Amino acid sequence: MQPIQSNGYSVFFDANLSSLKDFLDQSSYSKIFFLTDLNTSEHCMPVIGKYLPHLDNYDIIEVDPGEANKNIDYCIGVWHMLLDFGADRNSLLINLGGGVVTDMGGFAASTYKRGIDFVQIPTTLLSQVDASVGGKTGIDLGSVKNIIGTFAQPQGVFISTDFLSTLDKRQLISGFAEVVKHGLIADRAYFDTIKSADATAIDPPIIYRSVQIKNHVVTTDPYEKGLRKTLNFGHTIGHAIETYSLKTDRDPLLHGEALAIGMICEGYLSHKYNSLNGVELDELIAFIRSVFPDYSFSKKIYTDVIDYMKNDKKNLQGQIGFALLSQIGKCDFNIYLKEDQIIESLDFYNDLLIKKSEQS
Template identity: 65%
Template structure:
């Protein structure tokens, strides 16, 4: 049996370094055809790990996409759908998404829309996708630098998490995923935040990943369609997604998701201090934690209008107001806090002065 299982919305998240449970799932499934979606990196580094764990499993076709958030768009989905057709996929087929958040988001989206939906499972291979993209049934692609603006809510049949895959990552990718681990503590579990904030990312264990997933899972099972409490998961993401979109469009070496969200969480902790009762001590604690682990991101006020335009396209807004999830204390978070543009600019100024 696996090391541990968490039950989510109609499916299990299985923590199992041996991947034996995945093997059993495939054998039980009796699928007409099995497709594995990878990107170029996971095809080289992670597919062999999967093959070694499942030596008898060989009747599958591989669809490979280019890595990186900049390729998470509808054009790539069309390519995936065409390959699915070429491989003769029907409604009794299974898609295994083997990769980071880009692969699991795009694979979930293409599977959930192909022939009105075929079964898919997630095998997340980055720390970020294990603690974030693996739970909650969100799929999506980007358009015009707006993150995940096209997508569906579609639950996988199962998620299989093996820490073995983390050995294939470089430190920068590990650190990027660590942002979401820290965030889960900040929004809902102070004791967990205190436990992880000082860790070296190389020492993050399957136990930490399980705890992080359990926090996210308890939130999404209460609110599968993001009508209420699930919005706390967006802490740091309103400003963070805008920074990520800007960086993707303009920087030669763009920010990774967790790097952008870390900067976003500093800005939004400042907003929380200004208007949501977060204490100065807590604000300084959050700043210290993220600056220890994450690089500073330098930008000028010239980009503020562009960032605000991206924030206005965010899915969480109401009318013309920009909505935030803001901490009230460490371990507690409020939703639907609408913030004036002037104050958002002030938070960006605060970040810039901090790193100057």
């Protein structure tokens, strides 16, 4: 598969990481660092060893896995390690992991000594189809997701589907939510294709098409002045539910699971306050619910969930900003809704679950 050209860098697709080998052979970095988490150290470093057996002059910085660690404390740890290991401005940071590692590593690299080079090697489906492309880096602050960050472009993104073989099923399905989103916002035919795909065994051409869609959006609008806001479809409500779940559930929702709920709620809003027709709304809901788990929540959480949305970066003058579908494959943005309209969509989601329990 041909590399995809992004904002000053390429996204390479080769299972054996030959492009990464070429990139490193042609470069002259003073030092090379890998940022990993415990799981990617265990499962993904051996893949690096297999395909780049001669790469041995590097240090590994390892963090604990999970969204709860995508914060300033861990980031300070990364900066300290870079300093202690003698990273200078001519060093390279290789972020090997899911979206948590690629987001935080990109942020750490873009701020250390006012910015050092970094590359992304995404190892989850979610980070391959979405998080590693587009130049958004960042960390969470308290319960507010991705609120601290930079726009910073990597030197390259290297995608190998080999990494996905050690990813558990739940993580694969979570990543599939971003694939579904890409179809919904940009490409009806692609949505039809993914409707018959197996979320736990995604074919490389599907990953490639998702990256193409995301890349088209982020190269057209790198700084989210317009079109890029469409990538937020499902995320305004999804992020708020995810934050709530992270704070309260013993086994919190994964990003894509929360996004799936957000896409149903925002699908409803697309029907009610934009032009998505009822037939397409039903199609969206039936497909999403056939793949992703239901999540029940009581009306008592609404206040908290709305409060989390108030911190969303897309808001304007106290109103909450949405990207909403006009049809499957097309998305509008800068649609501002009030709290009672958002609550309607949470009620709508809850009613779906009630109907299901009445039927069974």
